[in-house]
Amino acid sequence: MTEICFIGANGHQRNIINEARKQPDTYRVTGFSPGAPGEDINGLRHSAEGFDAREYPDAEAMLGALKPDIAVVCSYFSHNAAISRYALEKNISVICEKPLAINLQEYNDLYDAAANSRAKIAAMLTYRYNPRFQAAKKAVTQGKIGAVRLMQAQKSYKLGVRPDFYRRRETYGSTLLWVGIHAIDWLAWLSGGKFVSVYARHSNLENMGHGELESSAAAEFTMENEVIATACCDYYRPDGAPTHGDDRIRIAGTKGVIEIMREKAVLLDSDGESELTPELTVDSLTDFVGYMRGEIPLLTSEESFYATKAALLATQSAESGGVVAFD
Amino acid sequence: MTEICFIGANGHQRNIINEARKQPDTYRVTGFSPGAPGEDINGLRHSAEGFDAREYPDAEAMLGALKPDIAVVCSYFSHNAAISRYALEKNISVICEKPLAINLQEYNDLYDAAANSRAKIAAMLTYRYNPRFQAAKKAVTQGKIGAVRLMQAQKSYKLGVRPDFYRRRETYGSTLLWVGIHAIDWLAWLSGGKFVSVYARHSNLENMGHGELESSAAAEFTMENEVIATACCDYYRPDGAPTHGDDRIRIAGTKGVIEIMREKAVLLDSDGESELTPELTVDSLTDFVGYMRGEIPLLTSEESFYATKAALLATQSAESGGVVAFD
Numbered sequence: 001m002t003e004i005c006f007i008g009a010n011g012h013q014r015n016i017i018n019e020a021r022k023q024p025d026t027y028r029v030t031g032f033s034p035g036a037p038g039e040d041i042n043g044l045r046h047s048a049e050g051f052d053a054r055e056y057p058d059a060e061a062m063l064g065a066l067k068p069d070i071a072v073v074c075s076y077f078s079h080n081a082a083i084s085r086y087a088l089e090k091n092i093s094v095i096c097e098k099p100l101a102i103n104l105q106e107y108n109d110l111y112d113a114a115a116n117s118r119a120k121i122a123a124m125l126t127y128r129y130n131p132r133f134q135a136a137k138k139a140v141t142q143g144k145i146g147a148v149r150l151m152q153a154q155k156s157y158k159l160g161v162r163p164d165f166y167r168r169r170e171t172y173g174s175t176l177l178w179v180g181i182h183a184i185d186w187l188a189w190l191s192g193g194k195f196v197s198v199y200a201r202h203s204n205l206e207n208m209g210h211g212e213l214e215s216s217a218a219a220e221f222t223m224e225n226e227v228i229a230t231a232c233c234d235y236y237r238p239d240g241a242p243t244h245g246d247d248r249i250r251i252a253g254t255k256g257v258i259e260i261m262r263e264k265a266v267l268l269d270s271d272g273e274s275e276l277t278p279e280l281t282v283d284s285l286t287d288f289v290g291y292m293r294g295e296i297p298l299l300t301s302e303e304s305f306y307a308t309k310a311a312l313l314a315t316q317s318a319e320s321g322g323v324v325a326f327d
Numbered sequence: 328m329t330e331i332c333f334i335g336a337n338g339h340q341r342n343i344i345n346e347a348r349k350q351p352d353t354y355r356v357t358g359f360s361p362g363a364p365g366e367d368i369n370g371l372r373h374s375a376e377g378f379d380a381r382e383y384p385d386a387e388a389m390l391g392a393l394k395p396d397i398a399v400v401c402s403y404f405s406h407n408a409a410i411s412r413y414a415l416e417k418n419i420s421v422i423c424e425k426p427l428a429i430n431l432q433e434y435n436d437l438y439d440a441a442a443n444s445r446a447k448i449a450a451m452l453t454y455r456y457n458p459r460f461q462a463a464k465k466a467v468t469q470g471k472i473g474a475v476r477l478m479q480a481q482k483s484y485k486l487g488v489r490p491d492f493y494r495r496r497e498t499y500g501s502t503l504l505w506v507g508i509h510a511i512d513w514l515a516w517l518s519g520g521k522f523v524s525v526y527a528r529h530s531n532l533e534n535m536g537h538g539e540l541e542s543s544a545a546a547e548f549t550m551e552n553e554v555i556a557t558a559c560c561d562y563y564r565p566d567g568a569p570t571h572g573d574d575r576i577r578i579a580g581t582k583g584v585i586e587i588m589r590e591k592a593v594l595l596d597s598d599g600e601s602e603l604t605p606e607l608t609v610d611s612l613t614d615f616v617g618y619m620r621g622e623i624p625l626l627t628s629e630e631s632f633y634a635t636k637a638a639l640l641a642t643q644s645a646e647s648g649g650v651v652a653f654d
Binding site for chain 2: 149150203227228230238250252253268269322
C-alpha cells in the first residue's frame with residue numbers, strides 16, 4: 001500500500017487524486033493540508049472525499065504525523081520548493097507541481113536536498129504521459145526524421161480569471177516558468193539534446209488586469225550541435241476556441257518533420273504525411289511509484305530539475321534582456 | 328508603353344515576365360543580360376522568347392542603350408545591390424530580387440541612391456500580392472484580433488540541389504536574408520509595428536553538401552509596445568511534401584488569433600473559427616507601375632528597404648551571437 005498526502009490546491013493535484021482513486025488496493029490518501037497560510041483548499045477537500053483522509057492545518061504537522069510515502073505538492077508556486085525540500089529531507093518522495101522552484105536559490109537548495117535524500121521527486125510535466133508526445137518521442141528515437149535540427153514549440157492558453165497569486169511575480173514566478181516549462185521540456189526530451197544558451201523576452205502588457213503576469217513570451221534556445229529551438233507561450237487563446245490549450249511542436253530533421261498539433265502527431269517524410277499511432281503509456285502516479293522502486297520511469301528527477309532550470313534561465317534572460325548560457 | 332529589361336536569371340524574374348506577357352499592349356520587354364560575368368541566363372533567354380527582346384553581354388551596356396522604364400534585377404544575390412544602384416542612378420526604376428543587399432555597406436549605398444533618384448525600387452516580397460496574406464492584413468487592420476501581441480512566422484523549403492552561388496556567403500548572403508526575409512516582412516507589414524531589436528541564430532550543419540548555406544535559422548524580434556515575434560526558416564521540407572514551401576504565420580492578439588497555414592487564412596475569436604475570404608489583389612508589376620505613377624502601392628520602396636535591413640540585422644545577430652538593436 002502506498003500512502004499519499006496532498007499539500008495545496010493550486011495545481012494539478014486532482015490528476016493524481018483521480019489516478020489514486022482508480023486503484024484503491026494500491027493507494028491510500030491519508031491526509032491533506034494547505035501549503036501556505038490562508039490557502040483555499042476547498043477544491044482539495046472536495047476531491048479527497050471518499051478517501052479516509054484527515055485534514056491538517058499545515059504540511060509540516062501532517063508529514064510529521066502521517067509519514068506518507070508520497071507528498072503531492074501543489075500550493076502557490078512560490079511555496080512548492082520549500083515544502084518539497086522539507087519532504088525530501090524526511091525521505092518522503094514528492095510529486096510537485098511544475099516548476100520545482102521559481103528562483104535559482106530555491107532551485108539549488110531543492111536540488112541538494114534531492115541529492116541527499118533516499119526519496120525521489122518529479123515535477124508534473126504531464127505531457128510525458130501523453131500518447132501523442134510518446135509517439136513523437138518514439139519516432140524521433142527510431143530515427144524517422146534523422147538528425148533533429150530545428151524545433152518550434154507553442155503553448156497557448158485561455159486566460160480567464162486567474163487567482164490573485166498569479167498576479168504577482170513573487171508568488172507566480174513567470175509565464176515561462178508556469179506555461180513555457182512544458183514546451184521547454186518537450187525540446188530537451190523529444191530531441192534528446194542539451195541546451196547551450198537561451199534568449200527570451202516576455203511582456204505583461206495587455207494581460208486583462210492580471211498585474212505582473214506575462215501574457216506573452218518567447219524563448220530561443222541554442223542546443224548542442226547547433227540545434228535551434230523556440231518556445232512561444234501566450235494567454236491569448238480566445239474564449240471561443242474549442243479547447244483550453246493549443247499545444248504544438250514541430251520538429252524538423254534531416255529526413256523528415258514531426259508535428260504535434262490539434263491532438264494529432266503527424267510525420268512528414270519522403271513518403272508524404274502519415275499520422276503516428278498514439279503510444280499507450282502508464283499514468284504519472286504509476287510511473288512515479290515504479291521510479292521509487294528502482295524502475296526506469298518516463299520522467300526522472302534529473303529531467304524534472306533540468307526543465308525547471310531551463311525555464312529559470314529563460315526567465316532570467318527575459319528579465320535581463322541578454323543571452324544566458326547554461327553551465 | 329512601359330519598357331522593361333531583365334538582368335540575371337537567378338531569382339523570380341519569370342514571375343515578372345509572365346505578368347508582362349499578359350498585357351502586351353502595356354509592357355514591352357526590350358532586352359536581357361546576365362548580371363554577373365559567366366552567369367547562366369539560359370532560363371531567361373527561354374522566358375524572353377516571343378518578346379522582341381535583344382540580348383546584351385552586360386547590364387550597363389543594355390541599360391545605356393535601351394534606357395528602359397524598369398530594370399528587373401535577379402542576378403547572384405551579391406550582385407543585385409550594385410546593379411540596382413546603377414539603374415537608380417540613371418533614373419531607371421528597379422524591381423529587385425529580395426534582399427535588396429546582402430551587407431550593410433551596399434544597403435546604405437543603395438538606400439542613398441534611391442533617395443537621390445527620381446526612380447522607384449521594390450524588392451520581390453511576393454506575399455504582398457497573396458490573397459490570403461492580404462486578407463490577414465485587412466482583418467488585423469480592421470481590429471478583428473485587437474492589439475497584436477505575439478507572432479510566430481515560418482518558412483520551410485525543400486532544399487533540392489541549389490546552384491553553386493548558394494554555397495558561399497559571399498554570393499548567397501544568408502538564409503535569413505534569402506528565405507527569412509519574407510517572414511520578417513510579414514511581421515512588420517501584418518502587425519503595422521516597428522522592430523526594436525533582434526536575436527538570431529543559424530546553422531549550416533547538415534545542409535546536404537551545400538557549403539556555407541544555413542539549413543536552419545530562427546530570429547526573435549522585440550517590437551514596439553513589447554510585441555514579441557519569431558521567424559523560423561529551414562530547408563528541411565521533405566521531398567515527399569505536397570508543396571515546395573510550408574509558409575505560416577500565427578498572429579495572436581487581445582481579441583483573437585489569425586493564422587495562415589496550408590493555403591488558408593483562419594480567424595479564431597470569441598465566435599470560434601472562420602476562414603478569411605481571400606482578398607483580390609493586383610499583380611506585382613501592375614502595383615509597381617502604379618507606384619511609379621504616384622499611386623499608393625501594396626509595397627513601397629521604404630518597406631522593401633525595411634525588410635532588407637531587418638534581415639541584415641538578424642544575420643548580424645546570428646553571426647555575432649548577441650542581440651542587435653535597430654536604429
